[in-house]
Amino acid sequence: MALATNLGYPRIGPERELKHATESYWKGELSESALRATAAQLRQQAWSTQRQAGLDLIPCNDFSYYDHVLDAAVLVGAVPTRYGWPGGPVDLDTYFAMARGAQQEGLDVGAMEMTKWLDTNYHYIVPEFHSGQSFSVASSKVFEELDEAQAAGINAKPVLLGPISFMQLGKSKEPNFDALSSLLDPLVEVYAAVIQRLTTQGADWIQLDEPFLARDASSETLAVLERAYSRLAEAKGGARLIVQSYFGQVADAYPILRDLPVDAVGLDLVRGPENLELLARHGIPADKWLVAGVVDGRNVWITDLAKALDTLERVADILGGLERIMVAPSCSLLHVPIDKQREPEIDPELLSWLAFADQKLAEIVTLTRGLNEGRDAIDDALAENAAALGSRRKSERARNPLVRRRLAELDDSAARRGGAYGTRRIAQRAALGLPELLPTTSIGSYPQTAEVRRMRGRFRRGEISALEYQGFVESETRKVIELQEDIGLDVLVHGEFERTDMVEYFAQQIDGYAFTQLGWVQSYGSRYVRPPILYGDIHRPEPMTVHWFRFAQTLTDKPVKGMLTGPVTMLQWSFVRDDQPRSETCRQLALAVRDEVLDLEAAGAKVIQVDEPALREGLPLRRAAWKEYLDWAVGAFRLATGGVRDSTQIHTHMCYSEFNDIIEAIAAMDADVLLIENARSEAELLAVFRTFNYQNEIGPGVYDIHSPRVPPTEEMAEQLRASLGVLDREQIWVTPDCGLKTRTYEECVPALRNMVAAARRLRTEIRG
Numbered sequence: 011m012a013l014a015t016n017l018g019y020p021r022i023g024p025e026r027e028l029k030h031a032t033e034s035y036w037k038g039e040l041s042e043s044a045l046r047a048t049a050a051q052l053r054q055q056a057w058s059t060q061r062q063a064g065l066d067l068i069p070c071n072d073f074s075y076y077d078h079v080l081d082a083a084v085l086v087g088a089v090p091t092r093y094g095w096p097g098g099p100v101d102l103d104t105y106f107a108m109a110r111g112a113q114q115e116g117l118d119v120g121a122m123e124m125t126k127w128l129d130t131n132y133h134y135i136v137p138e139f140h141s142g143q144s145f146s147v148a149s150s151k152v153f154e155e156l157d158e159a160q161a162a163g164i165n166a167k168p169v170l171l172g173p174i175s176f177m178q179l180g181k182s183k184e185p186n187f188d189a190l191s192s193l194l195d196p197l198v199e200v201y202a203a204v205i206q207r208l209t210t211q212g213a214d215w216i217q218l219d220e221p222f223l224a225r226d227a228s229s230e231t232l233a234v235l236e237r238a239y240s241r242l243a244e245a246k247g248g249a250r251l252i253v254q255s256y257f258g259q260v261a262d263a264y265p266i267l268r269d270l271p272v273d274a275v276g277l278d279l280v281r282g283p284e285n286l287e288l289l290a291r292h293g294i295p296a297d298k299w300l301v302a303g304v305v306d307g308r309n310v311w312i313t314d315l316a317k318a319l320d321t322l323e324r325v326a327d328i329l330g331g332l333e334r335i336m337v338a339p340s341c342s343l344l345h346v347p348i349d350k351q352r353e354p355e356i357d358p359e360l361l362s363w364l365a366f367a368d369q370k371l372a373e374i375v376t377l378t379r380g381l382n383e384g385r386d387a388i389d390d391a392l393a394e395n396a397a398a399l400g401s402r403r404k405s406e407r408a409r410n411p412l413v414r415r416r417l418a419e420l421d422d423s424a425a426r427r428g429g430a431y432g433t434r435r436i437a438q439r440a441a442l443g444l445p446e447l448l449p450t451t452s453i454g455s456y457p458q459t460a461e462v463r464r465m466r467g468r469f470r471r472g473e474i475s476a477l478e479y480q481g482f483v484e485s486e487t488r489k490v491i492e493l494q495e496d497i498g499l500d501v502l503v504h505g506e507f508e509r510t511d512m513v514e515y516f517a518q519q520i521d522g523y524a525f526t527q528l529g530w531v532q533s534y535g536s537r538y539v540r541p542p543i544l545y546g547d548i549h550r551p552e553p554m555t556v557h558w559f560r561f562a563q564t565l566t567d568k569p570v571k572g573m574l575t576g577p578v579t580m581l582q583w584s585f586v587r588d589d590q591p592r593s594e595t596c597r598q599l600a601l602a603v604r605d606e607v608l609d610l611e612a613a614g615a616k617v618i619q620v621d622e623p624a625l626r627e628g629l630p631l632r633r634a635a636w637k638e639y640l641d642w643a644v645g646a647f648r649l650a651t652g653g654v655r656d657s658t659q660i661h662t663h664m665c666y667s668e669f670n671d672i673i674e675a676i677a678a679m680d681a682d683v684l685l686i687e688n689a690r691s692e693a694e695l696l697a698v699f700r701t702f703n704y705q706n707e708i709g710p711g712v713y714d715i716h717s718p719r720v721p722p723t724e725e726m727a728e729q730l731r732a733s734l735g736v737l738d739r740e741q742i743w744v745t746p747d748c749g750l751k752t753r754t755y756e757e758c759v760p761a762l763r764n765m766v767a768a769a770r771r772l773r774t775e776i777r778g
């Protein structure tokens with residue numbers, strides 16, 4: 011019989027209990043034992059939910075206080091020396107110091123680097139490697155959690171990040187040090203010890219996640235995969251090992267994966283439908299199980315159960331029976347909200363199209379039953395599912411003929427600015443009256459102070475009127491305009507005080523979007539986001555930002571920027587409909603942004619910024635798919651911004667990632683001014699401009715806004731000199747790395763003053 015399983019359950023709690031407990035612990039308001047008690051309760055709750063749903067095999071160690079990659083680092087004792095770990099079990103405070111940095115008696119260390127988990131918006135802590143590094147079992151978390159589950163009557167499946175992905179997702183801290191070739195063997199020894207101990211504890215199945223398999227892998231990496239798992243197979247005793255892939259097809263790795271001396275292979279059949287063909291073509295040894303990921307763990311829509319059963323039946327055909335199949339989500343359910351039943355504000359029709367984690371568990375169990383007992387056994391569920399899918403397909407609410415007609419009528423010229431960049435530049439210089447050299451600006455938001463958040467809360471709860479709230483936002487905006495004039499910035503911003511979030515604020519004013527109350531997913535650590543749900547055609551009924559732009563512009567003679575979130579970022583940070591290609595949805599978003607851009611221009615905006623911080627993150631995991639994505643993503647940005655006059659200056663802003671490998675695509679966006687994160691990467695970014703001739707204007711960030719530190723004038727001047735070394739002096743803008751939302755005025759005002767002083771110092775230097 012096929013089994014129903016899960017790869018990982020959300021760890022944050024239905025009411026964000028984990029966030030509240032960890033943050034209280036950090037503030038010293040909650041004891042470690044109380045934090046541990048909350049965590050234990052959340053795990054019990056997760057297990058009982060999964061048991062009640064009817065799963066046969068339930069994961070453990072999918073819980074994490076912060077991040078599962080950090081858990082893996084701590085498990086194998088990969089603790090950088092600066093955290094002062096004396097050996098032995100890593101305590102909770104060392105663990106949190108690695109995640110967030112620490113400033114206490116005798117210890118002042120920054121956090122470890124954090125980056126995006128493959129192509130998701132979840133961020134993990136990047137393991138560090140150096141030569142001579144040794145590993146040891148330094149955490150008992152996984153053993154304790156298995157104990158705990160067993161005590162609750164569940165012989166759970168411990169989940170570990172696999173050793174190859176652990177190495178691939180980490181970073182060598184020494185130049186020319188090949189961590190994989192020198193450290194993998196000692197690392198695998200520690201994994202072997204962990205597996206042995208889990209076996210002794212009575213674990214039946216153990217899941218090793220190897221998401222690196224969805225990326226392009228070198229033949230060396232695939233060779234070490236074999237070596238590592240052969241060693242782990244020796245250690246497993248009576249337990250059975252699953253090598254679990256997700257987020258896409260495994261491509262060339264399949265034949266190797268298939269022959270690893272393990273007991274099961276996990277494939278994502280949702281994001282990697284090609285995996286089914288690989289399975290059909292290469293088969294699978296007669297003693298091996300297949301974990302078939304048929305329920306989308308990355309999105310919120312109900313599964314087409316009949317179609318998923320087709321897939322499962324095909325799998326059964328290939329395997330020659332039902333004995334060695336596990337029905338599963340395509341990846342951990344960490345990436346979706348917990349329970350749609352807690353969303354009374356979403357109307358019943360739309361709700362019937364949605365499946366959050368708990369609903370996905372039910373789908374998995376239903377599918378398993380349908381596979382084992384035949385479709386008749388689940389005919390009610392199939393009928394209900396077909397009805398919901400039918401209503402979704404036919405629903406008028408998801409369709410807007412006007413939008414479709416307008417997009418069909420647009421020709422290529424819509425995505426092209428009138429004049430070439432050189433012509434635009436002359437028109438913009440004349441229109442804007444900026445300093446000849448090194449104009450200064452900022453990225454958009456100003457500090458979201460406790461006061462701003464308090465007033466927004468009061469407004470939301472109905473404690474103050476719309477008029478009062480509006481008056482408050484006006485006074486904040488006025489203050490920030492005066493402040494920028496006083497600091498001497500050249501292109502001003504209105505401060506974004508009216509916005510909660512750069513996606514939600516727009517989504518709330520666009521038709522085709524729905525919102526949850528409790529639909530949180532972990533972004534990093536205790537930071538959770540509530541991505542809006544894009545379910546239908548995108549239509550912007552009226553201007554979204556013109557009011558606040560206009561208000562701010564009346565307060566100053568300097569240009570104020572219109573400030574928008576770009577179509578790719580809107581797409582990337584939402585749960586997006588899966589009934590049409592993402593590229594098409596992105597075009598609809600681009601049309602909405604285009605309408606707004608033109609309204610801003612008509613309202614007098616001479617500079618309009620369209621932020622695309624998520625452009626890089628949307629890049630497919632495999633290089634072969636990059637071009638197609640970049641073509642439509644860049645096309646969407648150009649459609650959004652291509653309608654303005656030559657004299658209107660388009661800015662864009664990007665952050666959070668490395669851009670060197672997509673610089674050509676960034677240039678193809680043809681923004682007049684590119685404001686790009688740079689301050690922390692030690693001029694890594696600038697290196698690309700030695701070889702790539704970037705034509706338009708560009709502001710490599712000189713102020714790291716992620717730190718409370720105030721950079722001295724000379725330090726920023728030095729960064730500008732570095733930029734001047736590789737770019738034309740006429741090209742360069744002076745700007746912080748990102749918005750100032752998370753900073754305080756005490757921090758950012760002196761920093762901005764220093765930044766303007768640095769620009770002035772360099773102008774004088776250049777003129778000699």
Ligand code: GLN
Pocket residue numbers: 453454455506512573621623663664665748749750751
């Ligand atoms: N304009 C936004 C801000 O300043 C940009 C945020 C971002 O890049 N993430 O906050």
Ligand code: ZN
Pocket residue numbers: 453623663664665666747748749
């Ligand atoms: Zn940014």
